[in-house]
Amino acid sequence: MKLIAATLLLSLSSTTAFAQSDDQPDWERVPQARPSATIFSPLDLPAPNSIRNGAGAPGPDYWQQQVDYEIDVEIDVETRIVHATAEVTYTNNSPDPLDYLWLHLEQNVFRADSIGNAVADAASIGAKPEGDGYTIYGVKHKRKELPFHVYDTMGLLELPKPLAANGGKFSFEIEWSFVIPKNVFRRFGIRKYRKGTVIEIAQWIPQVAVYDDVNGWNTLPYLGSGEFYTNIGDFNVNITAPRDFVVVATGVLQNTNNVFTPSQAKALGKAKKSEETVMIISKEEVGMNDSRPKGDGPLTWRFEAESVRTFAWACSDAFILDAASVDGILVQTAYPEEGGKVWAKATQMACKAIAGYNRRLIPYPYPVATNVLGPEGGMEYPMIVFCNGSRERSVYGVTTHEIGHNWFPMMINTDERRHAWMDEGFNTFINGYSTEDWFGPQRKNENDPADFAFMMQMAGSVPIVTAPDKLPAMALGLLEYSKTGVGLTLLRETIVGPERFDFAFKQYMNRWKFKSPQPSDFFRTIEDAAGMDLAWFWRGWFMEAGLLDQAISGVGKKNDRIRFENLGELVMPLHYRITYTDGSAEDFKKPVEIWYQSNQIIVNLTSNKEIAEVEIDHHRLFPEMNRDDNTWNVAEKNAEKAAVTETGTE
Numbered sequence: 001m002k003l004i005a006a007t008l009l010l011s012l013s014s015t016t017a018f019a020q021s022d023d024q025p026d027w028e029r030v031p032q033a034r035p036s037a038t039i040f041s042p043l044d045l046p047a048p049n050s051i052r053n054g055a056g057a058p059g060p061d062y063w064q065q066q067v068d069y070e071i072d073v074e075i076d077v078e079t080r081i082v083h084a085t086a087e088v089t090y091t092n093n094s095p096d097p098l099d100y101l102w103l104h105l106e107q108n109v110f111r112a113d114s115i116g117n118a119v120a121d122a123a124s125i126g127a128k129p130e131g132d133g134y135t136i137y138g139v140k141h142k143r144k145e146l147p148f149h150v151y152d153t154m155g156l157l158e159l160p161k162p163l164a165a166n167g168g169k170f171s172f173e174i175e176w177s178f179v180i181p182k183n184v185f186r187r188f189g190i191r192k193y194r195k196g197t198v199i200e201i202a203q204w205i206p207q208v209a210v211y212d213d214v215n216g217w218n219t220l221p222y223l224g225s226g227e228f229y230t231n232i233g234d235f236n237v238n239i240t241a242p243r244d245f246v247v248v249a250t251g252v253l254q255n256t257n258n259v260f261t262p263s264q265a266k267a268l269g270k271a272k273k274s275e276e277t278v279m280i281i282s283k284e285e286v287g288m289n290d291s292r293p294k295g296d297g298p299l300t301w302r303f304e305a306e307s308v309r310t311f312a313w314a315c316s317d318a319f320i321l322d323a324a325s326v327d328g329i330l331v332q333t334a335y336p337e338e339g340g341k342v343w344a345k346a347t348q349m350a351c352k353a354i355a356g357y358n359r360r361l362i363p364y365p366y367p368v369a370t371n372v373l374g375p376e377g378g379m380e381y382p383m384i385v386f387c388n389g390s391r392e393r394s395v396y397g398v399t400t401h402e403i404g405h406n407w408f409p410m411m412i413n414t415d416e417r418r419h420a421w422m423d424e425g426f427n428t429f430i431n432g433y434s435t436e437d438w439f440g441p442q443r444k445n446e447n448d449p450a451d452f453a454f455m456m457q458m459a460g461s462v463p464i465v466t467a468p469d470k471l472p473a474m475a476l477g478l479l480e481y482s483k484t485g486v487g488l489t490l491l492r493e494t495i496v497g498p499e500r501f502d503f504a505f506k507q508y509m510n511r512w513k514f515k516s517p518q519p520s521d522f523f524r525t526i527e528d529a530a531g532m533d534l535a536w537f538w539r540g541w542f543m544e545a546g547l548l549d550q551a552i553s554g555v556g557k558k559n560d561r562i563r564f565e566n567l568g569e570l571v572m573p574l575h576y577r578i579t580y581t582d583g584s585a586e587d588f589k590k591p592v593e594i595w596y597q598s599n600q601i602i603v604n605l606t607s608n609k610e611i612a613e614v615e616i617d618h619h620r621l622f623p624e625m626n627r628d629d630n631t632w633n634v635a636e637k638n639a640e641k642a643a644v645t646e647t648g649t650e
């Protein structure tokens with residue numbers, strides 16, 4: 001409704017603007033006043049409470065659930081079957097007793113009759129249903145079977161008695177299996193390379209859904225686009241794989257000496273203290289008998305991970321493995337020989353990316369970071385990322401992006417299924433600065449607002465705050481990644497300024513690390529810590545889809561005043577340059593508050609010099625959609641006047 005009111009007002013003011021954009025503007029005209037509800041009105045955010053306060057920080061009663069997993073998993077490479085058992089310990093820190101738990105069963109999206117498959121089919125994005133999803137062999141508590149109901153990608157677990165509030169604990173065992181789909185479709189998969197097979201495993205655990213203070217149980221199904229929202233917890237995982245396979249995973253490897261040869265274990269020890277990349281398993285060693293520990297039968301790899309939102313892993317008989325250390329973090333890359341020279345640099349790329357984020361943001365929170373080259377094009381998990389690509393630009397680009405996700409959403413644990421912009425967009429924003437860590441100073445930030453103006457029009461009337469599953473694929477990238485990344489860049493570089501912005505952004509991260517902020521917590525924290533009213537920006541950029549069109553609608557006869565108009569739905573500060581006939585120029589910056597009362601403002605000039613030209617956004621800092629009306633030029637005006645006079649005498 002607010003949007004309609006604003007559009008109406010704009011169409012009124014733009015008609016009058018064009019009618020008066022000659023040499024005799026009606027300067028005495030009373031500017032059209034804004035209606036009471038405008039883009040500058042306070043946002044309609046949820047009322048602050050003792051869980052999430054008015055400053056955007058967690059309050060004294062903030063709580064979140066803890067879910068810890070002890071898992072044994074075995075992979076059969078021939079049949080592609082993953083079979084696992086888990087002991088899950090759920091701690092109910094909420095103030096509410098719980099009668100049941102919801103679990104996510106994401107593998108079920110591959111069933112032919114899944115909702116996700118129907119959605120993909122309807123959108124013609126070529127999903128290939130495969131297999132039966134999860135086979136659940138049973139859910140037990142103290143050896144007693146619990147009622148467990150499967151509804152598409154969600155499972156309902158009935159509890160034997162209500163789970164007490166404020167710290168009640170409940171443990172259950174679950175056993176399951178699934179077949180890894182042959183066709184790589186979304187975030188994990190299997191692929192053959194020259195020397196062997198690379199298998200990436202994710203969304204493989206029936207994880208307990210989030211129960212929170214905002215939505216209760218978060219039961220949005222897994223459809224494909226919307227990613228994940230999970231509880232933070234500890235994972236101890238034992239992975240059993242064929243002896244000739246090397247396993248990498250979320251977490252710290254606990255039994256290095258059992259799963260690596262003595263020389264490999266020694267090299268790994270060296271890598272932990274080396275800035276230079278150390279080879280653990282070289283190209284020549286891949287596939288050689290003595291490159292794996294002596295013995296028969298499969299090997300079990302033990303990993304422990306603290307404070308992670310999920311657990312992913314990869315294994316292969318084709319992996320080259322190298323590693324180095326940055327800021328005390330072990331950085332590894334596992335890749336088949338097809339990765340070539342570029343992937344031989346991937347560990348250094350990851351080190352540079354992490355060092356850059358550590359410097360600009362808050363420190364990487366985990367002891368390990370592993371990059372895997374395999375079937376998945378680019379996907380993030382805590383401490384491990386699945387990447388692809390062959391050229392240096394794309395390999396660094398995808399590596400720094402997926403590693404950046406360790407900040408958003410691994411550490412700042414947002415609800416990706418509802419608010420994809422809070423991880424993809426924030427990550428795109430930090431990636432824009434990370435590029436120079438590897439490639440050196442760049443001519444322009446990748447998230448350049450002026451360049452993005454054209455793309456903004458393509459997104460149509462859909463705002464950023466739309467759940468990812470409800471967006472067409474094109475709009476997903478455009479809004480959740482690009483527009484959000486561009487918006488934060490604009491906010492930092494031009495609207496708030498780097499010093500104020502960085503202080504506020506760090507506050508947001510420090511307040512919410514290993515916690516779950518909502519959009520309102522972000523908006524409030526930035527305003528609170530930057531000390532600015534940004535309702536107009538959150539509304540204009542994130543909640544609505546308006547465009548920016550600033551214009552010059554008149555220059556006074558004596559060149560003593562200029563009238564500027566805001567013709568779009570979006571508002572921004574007004575920057576303009578005046579060039580004088582003597583060749584000198586002056587830049588002026590007006591804050592966004594100039595548009596508080598009206599969409600037109602008059603600026604009185606004080607210089608005695610004669611104006612040659614006025615140009616809005618000369619430095620191209622804003623996503624201006626129509627630059628044709630951004631310039632007023634005296635020579636052009638005089639030529640027009642001469643033409644009119646000529647016509648008049650005929």
Ligand SMILES: [Zn+2]
Binds near residue numbers: 402427
């Ligand atoms: Zn991403």
